[in-house]
Amino acid sequence: MSPQRLAGLPSGRRGKYAVLVLWLVLLGVAGPLAVKLSEVQDNSALGALPAGAESSLAVQRAEAAFPESRRPLAIAVYVRDAGLTAADRARVDADRAVFARYADGGVVSPAVPSADGRALLLSLPVTEDDNRRAEAVSALKDRLADGAPPGLRTALTGDAAAEHDIFDAFGGMDGALLLATAATVALLLLVTYRSPVLWLIPLVAVAIANQLAGGVVYLLARHAGLAVDFQSQTILTVLVFGVGVDYALLLIARYREELRRHADRHAAMAAALRRSYGAVCASAATVAIGLLCLLAADLPSTRGLGPVGAIGIGAALLAMTTLLPAVLVLLGRWLFWPFVPRYTPDAGTRDRTADHGVWRRIAALVANRPRAVWVGTAAVLVALTFGIGNLSLGLPDKESFTTEVGSVTGQRLIAAHYPGGSAAPAEILAGAGAADQVLAAARAVPGVAEVGTPERSADGRWIRVPAVLAAAPDSGAAQDTVTRLRIAVHAVPDAQALVGGRTASLLDEQRTVNRDNRTVIPLVLAVVLVILVLLLRSLVAPLLLMGSVVLSYAAAMGAAGLLLDALGHPRLFVGVPLQAFLFLVALGVDYTIFLMTRAREEAALIGHRPGMLRALTVTGGVITSAGLVLAATFGALLVLPLVPSVQMGVIVAVGILLDTLLVRSLLVPALTLDLGARTWWPGRLSRRAPHPAPPPPAERALART
Secondary structure, three states: OOHHHHHHHHHOOOHHHHHHHHHHHHHHHHHHHHHOHHHHOOHHHHHOOOOOOHHHHHHHHHHHHOHHHHOOEEEEEEEOOOOOOHHHHHHHHHHHHHHOOOOOOOOOOOOEEOOOOOEEEEEEEOOOOHHHHHHHHHHHHHHHHOOOOOOOEEEEEOHHHHHHHHHHHOOOHHHHHHHHHHHHHHHHHHHHHOOOOOOHHHHHHHHHHHHHHHHHHHHHHHHOOOOOOHHHHHHHHHHHHHHHHHHHHHHHHHHHHHHHHOOOHHHHHHHHHHHHHHHHHHHHHHHHHHHHHHHHOOOHHHHHHHHHHHHHHHHHHHHHHHHHHHHHHHHOHHHHOOOOOOOOOOOOOOOOOOOOHHHHHHHHHHHHOHHHHHHHHHHHHHHHHHHHHHOEEOOOHHHOEOOOOHHHHHHHHHHHHOOOOOOOOEEEEEEHHHHHHHHHHHHOOOOEEEEOOOEEOOOOOEEEEEEEEOOOOOOHHHHHHHHHHHHHHHOOOOOOOEEEOHHHHHHHHHHHHHHHHHHHHHHHHHHHHHHHHHHHOOOHHHHHHHHHHHHHHHHHHHHHHHHHHHHOOOEEOOOHHHHHHHHHHHHHHHHHHHHHHHHHHHHHHHOHHHHHHHHHHHHHHHHHHHHHHHHHHHHHHHHOOEHHHHHHHHHHHHHHHHHHHHHHHHHHHHHHHHHHHHHHOOOHHHOOOOOOOOOOHHHHHHHHO
C-alpha cells in the first residue's frame, strides 16, 4: 500500500473512526493478555550458556549421572568475630534439625567449621520446583533471623538464596518501572507542549502500544516458544515508551506545520503522515532489524532480547502512525491550546525558521564556521572516550545489587573465614577408570586449595569431584585457575574430563560474550549502513553517519565510565557493552535519520546548504525533545535494584544525550556543510540543481552566513 493510501486511513473523515474501532478491539484482546506476561517469564536463560560450552556439557553430564545435582544449594553461614560459643553451636544444631524439613530428601550436611574457629557452614539442597523452592528459602531466611544468640551473624547464600534475592528485589519493580517511565515521559511532554491536554494524547497512545506489545509477546511465549525473562520485559517497556514518544513528537511537530498550511485538519494530517512515513518507518526498521541481529548471539539472555524488543518497536510504530493520528484529527486543533496553530494562506511561502529562534542561532553558528565546529565537536567526543579507562569487564557477584542482600552478605562472610572458593567449588566430572590420574592432576594445579573426595555415579561410569579454589569464585584469579585445571584434566588419557561450576560458567560466559561481540557488532553496523544507503540514496552520507555513531558510542562509554565510577559501579556486567552498543547505534542513528531525511527533502527544493540549515533549524527542537524523552526513559532503569540495569541505563541515557546535543546538532550538520553537495554522492543531489527554488529572504541570509 502506498504512503498516500496509508495516510488516508487515520486522517480520513471516515477512516479515523475505523482506526479507532480497530484499536479498541486490539486493546480488548491484548490488554488482558499483557497483564499475564509475567506468567510466561522463564528466567533460567539469564544465567544459561550455549549448549556446547564446557560448563553446559558438565551440567548435562552431572544431571544424567547424578540426578540430585539438579537441586539448587542453599548455604547457611554463622559467624562470631570473637569465636563461636557453645550457645552458637547449639543454635546451629537446632537449625540443622529445622532445615531438614526444607531440604530436598530431608538431609542437611554436617556443619563445616572454619580453621579460625569463628564460622560454621550448613548446606542443603532444595527442591527444583520454583514455587516450593521460593517458600523453602523464605522459611530458611526467617529461621536464621529469628532468635539467634546476640552477636552471632547469620546469612543465607548459595544459588538458591541468590536467585531468591533477585526475585525478591524485583518484587513490584515492574509497576515501579512503568510508573517511573510514564511519569518521566508525562513531565517532559508537558514541558515540551506547554498544553494542559496535548501531552496526554501521545502518552495514552504509547501506553496502549505497550499493552499491544505485551499481549503479542505473551501469545508468542505461550504458543511459539518465544523466550521472555524479566530483563527483556523491562527493556520492552522502556523501548515502547521511549521510541513511541519519539515518533509521536516527530509526527505532531509535522502536523503542527501542516495545520498552518491547510484549512482542513484532515488534509493537514494526511500531508504530515506522507512526509513523516519515510523517516519514521526507516527509524523503526533500523531499530527492529538491529534488535533482530541479536539472534546471531550465542548467549541465550542476549539472543532472547532481540525478538521481544523488535515486537515492541513494531507496536510503537503501528500505534504512532494509526492510533495517534486518528485521535489527533478527531479532537481537532483545540488540543494545542493555548498555542493553537491557525491556518495561514501564505504559510507555504513564509520563512519556516521564524518560529525556531534558538535553533536558528545554532544553525547560524554552524553555517559560519562549519569546519571549526565539527573539528571542535569531534575533539570533545574523543576526549570523553578516555573515560573508558575507568571501566572494567566482569561484575563480581557481591556487586550485582545496588544494596546489600543476604546472599552477598553470606559470600563476604565465607570469603573472610574459608578459602575463597568454598561457597562455589569447581566440579570435575570424569570417567571412573581414570579417577586416580584426574585427582592427581587436579591437586597439582596452582590455585586449587583442596580437592574433595570423589563421588561415583550409580552406574559406576563417572566420578564427581569438588575442587575448592583459593581465590573468590567470581575473580579473575579463579578463572585463571579453572583454565589451568581444564588443561590438566583434559590431558589425562581416556578421562573425558569436564570442569564445571560457578567459576567455569563465568569463564565460558566471558568467552561467549567475546564471540558475540565479534559477530553481532559488525552485523549491526552492516545492517544500519544498508538501511541508510537505501533511505538517503547516497554512499557518502551513510558512511559519515556511521562514523559519527561509532564515535558517539565510544564517547558515551567514556562519559558513562566517569559517572559509573563515581556511583561505585565501574565493573561492567559482561553483556552490557554489546547491548548498549546496539541501543546506541540503532536508537542514536534515529535522530540523524530524522535530520537527514528532512535535509534531503529540503535540499531537493532549495539546494544543499540552505536545505541543511533549514532542516537543522526546524527539526532541532523536536529531535532534542525526543532525545531527552528517550534518555529519560532509559534513565528510569536506575530505579531497579540490579547493577547491570543501572549500568545500562546510565550508558544509554548518556549516549543518547551526546548524540542528540552534540552529534546531531553540531557534528553532522557541520560535516555536511563542509563537504557540500558531495554529501549526497553518487545520488542526483550531489550534482547541483540548476534552478533550486529560492528560500525566503531570512533563510537566504542564514544560508550566506
